[in-house]
Amino acid sequence: AKHSGKAQYSFFNAEMMVEHQRRIEVANAIDSAIANGELFVVYQPKHLCDGSIVGAEALLRWQSPQLGFVSPGEFIPIAEQSGKVSQLTQWIINRVCADIEDALLPLGFHHPIAINLSAADLKKYHMLGSIKGAVQKYSIDAGQLEFEVTEHSYLDDFDTTNRFLSDIADMGYSIALDDFGTGYSSLSYLNRIPIDTLKIDKQFVDHIGQSQQDDALVLTIIEMGKRLGMQLCAEGVESKAQLDFLAASGCQFIQGYYFSKPMPLNDLCERLWAAKRSA
Numbered sequence: 646a647k648h649s650g651k652a653q654y655s656f657f658n659a660e661m662m663v664e665h666q667r668r669i670e671v672a673n674a675i676d677s678a679i680a681n682g683e684l685f686v687v688y689q690p691k692h693l694c695d696g697s698i699v700g701a702e703a704l705l706r707w708q709s710p711q712l713g714f715v716s717p718g719e720f721i722p723i724a725e726q727s728g729k730v731s732q733l734t735q736w737i738i739n740r741v742c743a744d745i746e747d748a749l750l751p752l753g754f755h756h757p758i759a760i761n762l763s764a765a766d767l768k769k770y771h772m773l774g775s776i777k778g779a780v781q782k783y784s785i786d787a788g789q790l791e792f793e794v795t796e797h798s799y800l801d802d803f804d805t806t807n808r809f810l811s812d813i814a815d816m817g818y819s820i821a822l823d824d825f826g827t828g829y830s831s832l833s834y835l836n837r838i839p840i841d842t843l844k845i846d847k848q849f850v851d852h853i854g855q856s857q858q859d860d861a862l863v864l865t866i867i868e869m870g871k872r873l874g875m876q877l878c879a880e881g882v883e884s885k886a887q888l889d890f891l892a893a894s895g896c897q898f899i900q901g902y903y904f905s906k907p908m909p910l911n912d913l914c915e916r917l918w919a920a921k922r923s924a
């Protein structure tokens with residue numbers, strides 16, 4: 646009735662207040678998360694279409710004593726907005742290098758482990774030094790690390806971002822373009838950036854088999870990537886039908902719950918060990 650507009654307005658405000666409060670709490674808690682050992686890493690394998698494991702992506706997890714489990718979908722954007730994400734990136738780079746040296750190399754696993762980099766990381770030149778430092782400390786070869794970046798990273802400052810990634814590429818690491826197809830960029834930049842692999846976003850994979858147009862889109866991304874000399878990795882593959890379509894279309898790498906969910910390092914090692922014994 647007459648006052649409902651006003652009531653809705655204040656309700657909306659209260660909700661925004663709660664969200665705002667939560668963001669501040671999360672941002673503040675990130676500072677102690679590293680110092681108190683609240684972060685850990687899970688690894689999601691990357692497979693060939695036959696199921697063999699040829700790499701993995703490192704994904705951050707956070708168990709906070711005050712806030713409980715906080716998903717990266719929530720805390721990564723908050724860390725990005727509050728200028729804290731590069732601390733997290735440095736932490737995970739060191740953790741991953743240590744895990745490679747302690748656990749993966751002893752198993753004879755020399756495939757790359759991918760680390761996600763945020764847009765802000767690519768503007769910080771000292772991040773290159775952090776990467777070099779960790780790699781030297783743990784005696785990691787360049788072939789054992791890969792970096793995933795999104796189109797979004799290129800939006801605000803193409804030249805700085807591209808210089809950073811070109812240096813990474815010159816150092817011998819491979820680079821994957823994450824969430825491909827969900828950004829706002831035009832395609833014209835694809836020829837100018839040092840990308841080895843296009844990751845086909847889950848939203849395209851989800852729609853495989855739903856219409857001819859949906860399938861055509863996935864086929865076109867694969868065809869384009871190949872013509873540009875890139876490899877293709879499909880994200881979020883959950884079904885046999887999706888896998889079969891992607892395999893028939895020439896997509897080399899598969900990631901998703903169909904083959905494996907993100908898992909602790911120990912579980913990954915068990916999988917690799919079992920694969921070795923049955924080989």
Ligand code: C2E
Pocket residue numbers: 689703704705716717718721730734737761762763823824880881882883900901902903907
């Ligand atoms: P992303 O890099 O696109 O990672 C893929 C996300 O999809 C992961 O969610 C993964 O667990 C999930 N996923 C993989 N396969 C499937 C599937 O078959 N079905 C479904 N439903 N989901 C699947 P997660 O771990 O919650 O991470 C969410 C996002 O948070 C990541 O998206 C990435 O953007 C960000 N993130 C996670 N860890 C880090 C990190 O260390 N640094 C940075 N900068 N971002 C990170």
Ligand code: CA
Pocket residue numbers: 702761793823
């Ligand atoms: Ca990723």
Ligand code: CA
Pocket residue numbers: 823824844846880
């Ligand atoms: Ca992705």
Ligand code: CA
Pocket residue numbers: 824846847
């Ligand atoms: Ca995604």
